[in-house]
Amino acid sequence: xxxxxxxxxxxxxxxxxxxxxxxxxxxxxxxxxxxxxxxxxxxxxxxxxxxxxxxxxxxxxxxxxxxxxxxxxxxxxxxxxxxxxxxxxxxxxxxxxxxxxxxxxxxxxxxxxxxxxxxxxxxxxxxxxxxxxxxxxxxxxxxx
Amino acid sequence: xxxxxxxxxxxxxxxxxxxxxxxxxxxxxxxxxxxxxxxxxxxxxxxxxxxxxxxxxxxxxxxxxxxxxxxxxxxxxxxxxxxxxxxxxxxxxxxxxxxxxxxxxxxxxxxxxxxxxxxxxxxxxxxxxxxxxxxxxxxxxxxx
DNA sequence: TCTTAAATATGATTTTTATCATAAAATATT
DNA sequence: AATATTTTATGATAAAAATCATATTTAAGA
Numbered sequence: 586x587x588x589x590x591x592x593x594x595x596x597x598x599x600x601x602x603x604x605x606x607x608x609x610x611x612x613x614x615x616x617x618x619x620x621x622x623x624x625x626x627x628x629x630x631x632x633x634x635x636x637x638x639x640x641x642x643x644x645x646x647x648x649x650x651x652x653x654x655x656x657x658x659x660x661x662x663x664x665x666x667x668x669x670x671x672x673x674x675x676x677x678x679x680x681x682x683x684x685x686x687x688x689x690x691x692x693x694x695x696x697x698x699x700x701x702x703x704x705x706x707x708x709x710x711x712x713x714x715x716x717x718x719x720x721x722x723x724x725x726x727x728x729x
Numbered sequence: 730x731x732x733x734x735x736x737x738x739x740x741x742x743x744x745x746x747x748x749x750x751x752x753x754x755x756x757x758x759x760x761x762x763x764x765x766x767x768x769x770x771x772x773x774x775x776x777x778x779x780x781x782x783x784x785x786x787x788x789x790x791x792x793x794x795x796x797x798x799x800x801x802x803x804x805x806x807x808x809x810x811x812x813x814x815x816x817x818x819x820x821x822x823x824x825x826x827x828x829x830x831x832x833x834x835x836x837x838x839x840x841x842x843x844x845x846x847x848x849x850x851x852x853x854x855x856x857x858x859x860x861x862x863x864x865x866x867x868x869x870x871x872x873x
Numbered sequence: 874t875c876t877t878a879a880a881t882a883t884g885a886t887t888t889t890t891a892t893c894a895t896a897a898a899a900t901a902t903t
Numbered sequence: 904a905a906t907a908t909t910t911t912a913t914g915a916t917a918a919a920a921a922t923c924a925t926a927t928t929t930a931a932g933a
Contacts, residue, residue, distance in 0.1 A: 587731040587823075588770075588823055589920080589921095590825070590920080590921065591920080593823070593824050593825050593919075596824060596826055596836075596837070597755075600836055601926075608916070611879095613878090613879065613880090614879090615879095623865055624890060624921090624922060624923075625923095626922070626923050626924070627922060627923085629881085630810070630881080630882095630922090630923095632880085632881095633880080633881060633882080636880085636881090643881090643922075644879085644880080644929090644930075645877095645878085645879050645880035645881075645929050645930060646877085646878060646879050646928095646929050646930030646931055647877065647878040647879060647931045647932070648851055648878080648879080648930080648931060648932090649878075649879045649929085649930070649931085650879070650880085651880085653771060657752045658890065662837075678730055679731075679737070680732075680737050680740060681734070681737050682870075682871075684870075685870075689870050690868075690870065691869060691870065691871070692860045692863060692864055692869045692870075692871060693806075693860075693865070693866070694869060695869065696848070696851040696852065697848055697851065697852075700844040700845070700848045700851070701844070701848070703821075703844045704790050704840070704841055704844045704845070705892080707840040707841065707844070708840065708841075711840055716836045716837075716902080719836060719839070720836055724834075724839070725830055725834045725835060725836045725838060725839065726746075726826075726829075726833050726834065726835065726836075727826075727835070733890080733891095734890080734891065735890080735891075751911085755909095755910090757909070757910090759909095768891090768892060768893075769893095770892065770893050770894070772892075772893060773901060773910080773911085774892090774893095776911095777910080777911060777912080780910085780911090786908090787910060787911090788899090788900075788901095788909085788910080789898080789899050789900060789908085789909045789910035789911075790899055790900030790901055790902095790908060790909050790910080791896095791900070791901045791902065791907065791908045791909065792900085792908085792909085793899085793900070793901085793908075794911065795907045796911085821927070830926090830928090835921085836874090866919080869880080
């Protein structure tokens, strides 16, 4: 799909934090791995990048773990994708032509571009908070 | 993106055939490689799969090469993608959740699914002929 | 201040995807 | 029939992505 494995994992793991953590209740990476079905060491590595970019928060040592602040929760999902996959993954030409834009579109541009732009727009608009709320309210589902 | 490198190459190469070949004018793989900027041996391998699935046609020996029959040209682009990437690449859950459908959607389903379905629909509807015509008429562009 | 429990940093390994190479089979031309 | 030219089949190599492992740093609590 248009998301790498890594960014899928990252989204799942961050949403898990959005649902189950806060400043007073941090979660260790080993306790996330099983419920979302992603290798523990893999999550650990992804989380490091996300902490560095201030998408998620962490404290180390005993009683430490990962969590989301209110500020964290108000960020757009697309940030996760851009950090893990790079911005180009979502925006580059579908045939990988160097020059492909409205002026000089590739043969698939007209077919795919409007829908893809819509996807990007939707991803930009949606915050982690909102996605988590959907799950809480039973409009969508996380595990497995 | 949602297309692998391989299927991008395949689409480019097949469109090149659609534009420049017919039963009476076959094209050798070595003459396709340069103009579309794809390694020759790579095209050769992709074309083998496409011949086997009757997306494109070929004859070997002197004066041989690859070409598209009228029948070939009336096929949908999506066939290329499905053969090279497998059907799941376009249709599977964006978070790779096993169970993700309208009944039990993943958190990204509502945001992404409609646009993606539109993309799939558009790809199904579009024939190679039609795409080639766009290029011929200057509505879209192929090389590089 | 010592011990323990967590993240962090780094890098090694495995798997997948992309790329390259070559010998065999088929066909047109002489 | 022989030769040259092209696809076909197969597999080898290289690069990238995914996964695993481990030593270091930080913070809490005794």
